[in-house]
Amino acid sequence: MEISVITSNIDDGRKRFKFRKRERLKLRSDISLLFESGRSVQNEDFVIVYRKNRLDYSRIAVAVKRKFGKANRRNKLRRWVRECFRTSSDRVPKGYDLLVIARKPLSVKFKTSTYWSVSKSLIELFERIINEESNTRNH
RNA sequence: GGAGAAGGGCAGACAGGCGCAGACGGUCGCACAAGGUCGCACUGAGGAAAGUCCGGACUCCGUGGGCAGGAUGCUCGCUAACGGCGAGGUGGCGUGAGCCAUGGAAGGGCCAUAGAAACGAAAACCGCCUGAAAGCUUAGGUUGUCUUAAGUGAGUAGGGCAAGGAUGGAAAGGUGAGGUAAGAGCUCACCAGCAGUGCAGUGAUACACUGGCUUGGUAACCCACAUCCGGAGCAAGGUCAAGCAGGGGUUGGGUCGCUCUACCCUCAUUCCCCGGGUAGGCCGCAUAGACAGAUGCCUGUCUAUUACAGGAUCCGGCUUAUAGCCCUUCUCCGUAU
């Protein structure tokens, strides 16, 4: 019961987020479905392929090509994307399967870029997904 | 204080917050399954985790032998083993601390072009030394199809030499003296190198004496000798089980580049071939340990957002990448005492 007190204290400042196992998109069949019937948005850094699932939460997968860089760089980008997904879950569209693909220009400027610049361009894409989906519903 | 040489170390730290993986303990769950959920506590990437260049462990392949093939290469030691490391020997470079290299008298191959000649005690372009003759001319003796002298031919042909020049990456010991027509290990002294003997050392070798005077380079060319190596690799391999539907074939199969001897299995549940369908879990697997694959972000302080960079069967090395520092030992130069 002491625990709940602590967490509630934190909730005063900012929200407490988790990244659960079920929020990962792991099955091969799900991903091939995405490629077959998913829609996509893109900017200079990323492509996001998305598709509505029948759950009340979103699932995410990250794809980084081997050409992007060595293992260290690829790991770092994957962690940043995951961190962004976790901390800004209120801005992520709910009930979707997402596949984030890193593009070539990002690999060039990756050495000088920071976590904030990467998460900014990701959030921009998340918001565009929300907008486009609401538009199609209106039609 | 400056310029170097060798070796070793750190690889952001501390505090707080959010988050992740595993194990453990609760809890939900027919249940010691999968999965979810909770957690004041525990564990959670590197010096190179990398390249995959070596060596093992481990696993499967039927046993043994031979050939082929591969690796290493001064000596000794360390090691499970190694192509690794340590010490020593010899040679080269550097004022020095130190650094780099290491089989050429078993045999064969190759050394283009240039050069006389490229490993055969061979060869002769220029050169050095020696050095003709026929013929021709002139003069004389003599009148014969004769002969003498000088000149010319010619410093030519021929012979001797391996000193010097030229070529080349490299020219067959080097320097000096004697010697000779000119020269030459032709002779002598010293030096280098080779062989033998003695002595010291486990040994590579060192030292001394004696001898004949002397036969390049290339084994990251073949190779001799010595030592070692069977082949594949955790996607190895083992095991469990659901679903469906099994069918067919004949001397075939039993790791390998080749080969030999012996052996084993086998007319089908197991091996081989073909078709359909497809799905995997667990073990292997670890005091980090997954199977879409765990380390990230924020705040404060310290110069600090800051190098190279992330385990995938595990160890021992090597190699390559690397910010900013720190420590130890040593060398040379300058100044002061």
Place this chain on the structure above:
RNA sequence: GUGGCUAUAGCUCAGUUGGAAGAGCGCCUGACUGUGGAUCAGGGUGCCGAGGGUUCAAAUCCCUCUAGCCACC
């Protein structure tokens, strides 16, 4: 991850005991033609993926890197 292969002209490829690098297509120049094509004649387009080493000499032999590709659940 494990085990392999390749890199030579703009493109596709040769290049065997180490001795000054070629073929085909394309390209450029000239001739023929009013112009173009076809045809004929001529031309090199090269730091042999990068850096070291062995050698008198390296596309070739040895070592280390860098790219690209393939096979095996």
